[in-house]
Amino acid sequence: MLAQHELVLTTPAIANLGGLIRFGEQQAATLTLDSLNNNGGRLEVAGADLTLNAREVSNQKGSMIADRVEISAGRLDNQQGLIGASQGSATFKVSEQLNNNGGQLQAQTLLETQGAELLNQGGKLLADQIKITGTRLDNSQKGLVSAEKGELQVNLAQDLINAGGKLQATSLLSLKSASVDNRAGTLVAPQLTLTSSGKLDNQGGTVDATGLELHTADIDNQGGLLQGKDNLLLEARDLANNQGQVIGNVLTANLDSLSQNQGGVLSAEAGQLTLTVKQHLNNALGHLQAKNGDVQIGSGSLNNQGGVVVGNQLLLTNNGLLDNRGGQLVGDRLSLSTQRLDNQGAGLLAAGSDGLLLTLTADGATPGQLLNSQGRLQSDGHLQVNGGQLNNSGGVILGESVGINAAGLDNSARGAVVAKAGGLHVALNNGVLNNSAGVIDAGDQALKVTQLARLDNQGGTLKGKRLEVDGGALDNRQGQLLAGSDGLNLVAGA
Structure with missing residues (x-):
């Protein structure tokens, strides 16, 4: 040459x-x-x-x-x-x-x-590899930046506008900017890392990768898609996800708050969903799920009104109020720790054969609380409730076997605590059991009701193959204490 x-x-x-x-x-x-x-x-x-x-x-x-x-x-x-x-x-x-x-x-x-x-409005940048360094990039109006055989690197001091545009790479897409406007836009690559000191606006947009990492202040994903086909790591101050989808085979999200998820989905398709929210997690009318894995959630407070949380094993730790009115928490095993659970109005906690554990933690001198009026706690295995004041008035607590260790239990107004095949033990720390017009039923197994200050069983029923009641004053007017072949042991005060 x-x-x-x-x-x-x-x-x-x-x-x-x-x-x-x-x-x-x-x-x-x-x-x-x-x-x-x-x-x-x-x-x-x-x-x-x-x-x-x-x-x-x-x-x-x-x-x-x-x-x-x-x-x-x-x-x-x-x-x-x-x-x-x-x-x-x-x-x-x-x-x-x-x-x-x-x-x-x-x-x-x-x-x-x-x-x-x-x-680059409506323009094209095309090469095997692309590197963009500058203050800002406007790639809107069907702009295209395409790395055909390698990496796309974008480093901006200010904003990226990709509304209606597309950035793509065949290996890594690395994006750093002060903010990202991806409304109705597309960011796609096998590996995609987005770091922004400001907001990611992905309303109606798509961010799609095999491995996806997002590190940003606020995310608006209304009607948008954030997808990491193998794994998705999301770190943000706030996520608003009304009608949006956040999807990964394994999904990990660390947030200060999840402000909106109405009609939205956070889904781990094959592995675990790990969701850590420092402040308020709002899943009202939303969906949090692990299709073939476990769900682990830590939050300051959780609103699940009309929402669904489902996984193989569900581990939920909540520091404040868990509002599950009309909501569903479902898994083969449920382990929940919260200060206050409002499960009224057809709220449902449903566990499979691995059982359900609900721990109500105190807030200083204030005991934890369960509100389960017209709600339902059920388990195909053992169901255990520890701590707090329990209001099951008109509600249902149902398990193969049931254990309750609490400060008090209101099971009035046709409330039902039922063990289908195992024993049932209610232990109250010198608290009151109000079973007026309620049912506590161990069927063909033993029912133990212990450590009572007072038992109000007016119009109520306590039933077991062996029935043991050990506590203080008993009011059984029009009530029933039904013991089977193993007999009745009643110790009551005046």
Whole structure:
């Protein structure tokens, strides 16, 4: 191959409006100018490189083609133009503004832009690999930035606007910016890492990867999709996810708050869902699930009104109120720890054969509390409730076997505590059992009711193959103490 010859040209300006400048075969060109106007023109370097240094370059509807391209300018206007490196890299060092609206920048290998603002509304950046460094990027209105055979790196001091646009890579997409507007936009790559000091607005947008990491302040995913097909790691101040989808085979989210999830889904498709929320987790009318794995949730408070939380094993630790009115917490095993559980109004806690453990923790001197009026706690295995004051008025507590260790139990107004096949033990720490018009039934197994200060069984029923009642005062007017073949042991005070 013949060595490149080089033409070095220094001149104040070149105007090539609608014209043609073609350099000789394998003749590299270095142009140093104040300005170049190639609007509607053609500048071609065959088999060699083009190096252009200018204060201002205008290539509207024009074309610049060379084996390799390097342009340094204050401003570069390539609206509806084409600048391409047919064999190698293309580098654009533009200190003020690179306007590629409706235009195309392309390279065979690496395409790199450095400088201030890059406008790519309806434009295209195409290369095997792409690196963008600057203050901001506007890739809206169907703009496309595509790394066809490698990485796409975007490092911005300010914002990325990708509303209705698309950024894609065939290996890694690494994005750093102060904020990201991806409304109805697309970010897609096998591996995708997004880091933003501000907001990710993904309303109606798609962020899709095999492995996805998001580190940002706030996320608005209303009607949007955040997906890591293998794994998704999400770290943010707040997530608003109304009608949105956050999906990964394994999903881990660390948030200060989850403010909205109405009609939204956070789903681990094959592994564990781990959700840590420092403050309030709002899953009202939402869905948190692990289809084939466990769910682990830690929160300051949890609103699950009309919502669903489901997994193989469900481990939930909540420091304040867990509001499950009309909601469902479902798993083969449920282990819940909370200060206060409001499960009224058809709320449901349902466990399989691995059982249900509910621990009500005290807030200082204030005991924990269960409100289960018209609610239901059920388990195909053992059901255990520890701590607090329990209000099961008109509610249902049902397990294969049942254990209650609490400060008091209100089971009035047709409340039911039932063990289907195992024993039933209610132990109250010198507390009151109100079973007025209620039922506590161990069936063919033993029922023990112990450590009572008082038992109100007016119109109520206590039933077991063996019935043991050990406590204080007993009011059994129109009530029933029904013992089977193993007998009755009653110890009561005045």
